[in-house]
Amino acid sequence: MEEVTVRGVCPEDLERVTAVEAVCFPAAEAATRESFQERIAAFPEYFFVAEVQRGLIGFINGCVTNSPVIFDEMFHSTSYHIPNGENLTVFGLTVIPEYRKQGVAAQLMQHFIQTAKNTGKRKVILTCKERLVPYYESFGYAYDGISASTHGGAQWFDMTLVLKP
Ligand SMILES: CC(C)(COP(=O)(O)OP(=O)(O)OC[C@H]1O[C@@H](n2cnc3c(N)ncnc32)[C@H](O)[C@@H]1OP(=O)(O)O)[C@@H](O)C(=O)NCCC(=O)NCCS
Numbered sequence: 001m002e003e004v005t006v007r008g009v010c011p012e013d014l015e016r017v018t019a020v021e022a023v024c025f026p027a028a029e030a031a032t033r034e035s036f037q038e039r040i041a042a043f044p045e046y047f048f049v050a051e052v053q054r055g056l057i058g059f060i061n062g063c064v065t066n067s068p069v070i071f072d073e074m075f076h077s078t079s080y081h082i083p084n085g086e087n088l089t090v091f092g093l094t095v096i097p098e099y100r101k102q103g104v105a106a107q108l109m110q111h112f113i114q115t116a117k118n119t120g121k122r123k124v125i126l127t128c129k130e131r132l133v134p135y136y137e138s139f140g141y142a143y144d145g146i147s148a149s150t151h152g153g154a155q156w157f158d159m160t161l162v163l164k165p
Pocket of ligand 1: 132135
């Protein structure tokens, strides 16, 4: 397998991040270029990309909040980012199809969790589709039931990784 590097996002990644998102999510769920531009400016320290020699193949990002769960407004405005908040959210974890099932998303997630630990967060929280519940459980996330989120018209499930009680 090719060597995969995980590094912090930079403004030059904007076009490629937007393209990867569009390949991986239905249009109603995909974040827009404008949204990524805002996120890269607002919380670059919680936005990581996975790269091989030919370029960017996936990424993970999220804001910081005091809320125990993700709510839909967060996806649309970085004004909900509270830099010194307690919990780190996962807005999206994405790997292009050609590089899936090789542990790239796991590498991104482990890096994200380690960042949450290094910055003293209490929890990492995410919402996911039902089919991914067991995948996130493999990182230690607990299933918290159906989310209030209706992002993109889909049903979502809340999951929480507790780092500090
Ligand atoms: C979900 C997603 C990020 C997973 O990316 P990925 O890089 O394939 O993830 P991983 O390789 O870490 O794990 C995927 C599976 O491959 C398995 N796997 C990991 N390394 C492997 C290897 N070397 N050989 C065989 N299988 C492997 C994992 O155990 C996991 O198995 P599971 O599906 O039974 O749980 C990717 O499919 C994606 O971008 N999907 C579309 C967007 C999406 O739904 N994102 C999540 C929304 S929150």
